[in-house]
Amino acid sequence: MTGNVAVNFPFDAVTNSQLRRIRPHGVCLGANKGWEFPLASAESLRGLLGSRFAISEELLQWLHWFKHPLPPLPPHKELIANADLMSVLVDGRKPLPHQRFGVRWLLARKGALLADEMGLGKTLTALLAGRAMVRAANVRIVVIAPVGLHSHWQKEANAVDLKVELFSWASLPKDLPPFGTVLIVDEAHFAQSFHAKRTKSLLRLARHPRLRAIWMLSGTPLKNGRPVQLYPLLAAIDHPLAINRRAFEEYFCHGHWTNKNGRFLWEANGTSNLQELNKLIKPLILYRKKQDLLNLLPKRRELHRVQLSSLEALGLNHRIALVIDNYRERVKLGLVRSDSESLSVLTALRQISAEFKLPFTSKLIKQLSNENKSIVLFSNFIEPLYLLRDKIGGELLTGKQSFQEREDSVDKFQAGSVPLLLCTYGAGGLGLTLHRASHVILLERPWTPGDVDQAEDRCHRIGMTEGLVSHWVSLGFVDYFVDTLLTSKSQNIEFILGSRRLDLNRKSIAKMFNTCLYEFSNS
Numbered sequence: 001m002t003g004n005v006a007v008n009f010p011f012d013a014v015t016n017s018q019l020r021r022i023r024p025h026g027v028c029l030g031a032n033k034g035w036e037f038p039l040a041s042a043e044s045l046r047g048l049l050g051s052r053f054a055i056s057e058e059l060l061q062w063l064h065w066f067k068h069p070l071p072p073l074p075p076h077k078e079l080i081a082n083a084d085l086m087s088v089l090v091d092g093r094k095p096l097p098h099q100r101f102g103v104r105w106l107l108a109r110k111g112a113l114l115a116d117e118m119g120l121g122k123t124l125t126a127l128l129a130g131r132a133m134v135r136a137a138n139v140r141i142v143v144i145a146p147v148g149l150h151s152h153w154q155k156e157a158n159a160v161d162l163k164v165e166l167f168s169w170a171s172l173p174k175d176l177p178p179f180g181t182v183l184i185v186d187e188a189h190f191a192q193s194f195h196a197k198r199t200k201s202l203l204r205l206a207r208h209p210r211l212r213a214i215w216m217l218s219g220t221p222l223k224n225g226r227p228v229q230l231y232p233l234l235a236a237i238d239h240p241l242a243i244n245r246r247a248f249e250e251y252f253c254h255g256h257w258t259n260k261n262g263r264f265l266w267e268a269n270g271t272s273n274l275q276e277l278n279k280l281i282k283p284l285i286l287y288r289k290k291q292d293l294l295n296l297l298p299k300r301r302e303l304h305r306v307q308l309s310s311l312e313a314l315g316l317n318h319r320i321a322l323v324i325d326n327y328r329e330r331v332k333l334g335l336v337r338s339d340s341e342s343l344s345v346l347t348a349l350r351q352i353s354a355e356f357k358l359p360f361t362s363k364l365i366k367q368l369s370n371e372n373k374s375i376v377l378f379s380n381f382i383e384p385l386y387l388l389r390d391k392i393g394g395e396l397l398t399g400k401q402s403f404q405e406r407e408d409s410v411d412k413f414q415a416g417s418v419p420l421l422l423c424t425y426g427a428g429g430l431g432l433t434l435h436r437a438s439h440v441i442l443l444e445r446p447w448t449p450g451d452v453d454q455a456e457d458r459c460h461r462i463g464m465t466e467g468l469v470s471h472w473v474s475l476g477f478v479d480y481f482v483d484t485l486l487t488s489k490s491q492n493i494e495f496i497l498g499s500r501r502l503d504l505n506r507k508s509i510a511k512m513f514n515t516c517l518y519e520f521s522n523s
Helices: 012-021 039-049 057-067 076-083 095-108 124-137 147-159 196-205 227-237 246-251 273-283 310-332 339-356 358-370 381-394 401-416 449-457 476-497 509-521
Strands: 005-007 027-030 034-037 110-115 140-144 163-168 181-185 211-217 256-260 265-267 297-307 375-379 396-399 419-423 439-442 469-472
Touching: 005 039, 012 039, 027 381, 034 039, 039 057, 039 381, 076 095, 076 124, 076 509, 095 110, 110 124, 110 227, 110 273, 110 310, 124 140, 124 147, 124 181, 124 211, 140 509, 147 163, 147 401, 181 196, 196 211, 196 227, 211 227, 227 246, 246 297, 273 476, 310 339, 310 476, 339 358, 339 381, 339 449, 339 476, 358 381, 358 439, 375 381, 381 419, 401 419, 439 449, 449 469, 449 476
Parallel strands: 110 211, 140 163, 140 181, 181 211, 297 469, 375 419, 375 439, 396 419, 439 469
Antiparallel strands: 005 034, 027 034, 256 265
8 A cells, every 4th residue: 555565464473583684674563464564675575475475466566667677767967958947938937046946956856855935836846847857758747736726737737838647635546657657746745644545545656666756845844843744755755764664753753652541652743853854854855935035025924912892801701711611521520531622622712712803803804905905814714704704795715615616716806806815724725826915814823834834825926016914813812822832833844944953842732721721710
């Protein structure tokens, strides 16, 4: 499933001991789950076990391809010449300097992660590199992207006169043809969990013997600031750090065994040795910021602390107290058994807070509209968006709409037919260009810095006519909690991918939540 060689057998100590001596090393998945080895170990395994173990037809085919590799690609200089980077595209555009550098960088690597910030044109960069590969060798270009972005990819492919095969994350191809493939993976952070089927399917393609190159694209490769999320992406591009998952988690993720309710579980959600991780990942990860590459108009954030009337404050505190008292009672009764229950409580509190912020937000929107400003508002919740639309108008952009309805809403906003676009983070923060907006309102913030950046940077892009103001509407300890968490995660991300040098001691979510509850109880 993941492109590795699985060795399954009824457990016996002798075979287990023999497998420990196989090189490259494998990973024991448990007494009843067998072993998993990289494909490079297959011949050694065949010599040791071939007379006793059945070998699948699929593995035999992979071994044949592994022993008879494709001819080498042309030299890098020839690939660059085929990229034709100084020519004007079909639609009149010309690749920007940072895009030309990105193309040369990709063509020098079989596996790479292009992690530029949103709005720097990663799509065009990857397609120009793909076009050079098609011109220089017998390859096809396969693009994996969310369905909602397929039209954008097709439009950009037409601009560079390149034929591409588009697949969604929900239906990845099961195999690759024998003559060679360049795999371009958009929104690569969709594969940040080893438990997800799509991650396993992607890794299988990434390890295919007939893969010419795999280029991963993501403006948010570390959405939560945890190194464990980076490991699947490193494995897909065959980074040396991904040879041993357990060693990676121990060294960079503070991996350790913990006793929970009498069961020993492996935890690797922490951070450690980040400065070393920053240095080691740089050769295969290109991370650049818009402020360093483009002469964009500035983006600034404004924090608005909502002041409620005494009657509104009484209503808010009453509704919050009901939720918290219920949670505390369940804790006393021993009914709270996981962190997910704490997150459910926080989500409920955030929904309540969002409702009480609507009067202030409505006034802010009306004020900006009177100044002829175009506005995009983001929320985690659909209900406040409906309430705002019913009260002051605007176009909706949510996951409940069809792709065509979403495109129509975006087109109306971009054309200036409506000055207000009301979006959920999931629908509006992914792959869209909303540069008509000069103001973004975040009714509340999502859990991850990546989602905040995705939302703001839909608007802060090439083509905007004035600077962008991002309004963070804040009310009470719930927003304080989330914004503090975002700051901590953002520091981790910048430390790992960027050039910051600082010591990070992020509190656990449970500890931060308890602190917030204490502050609320004593306020």
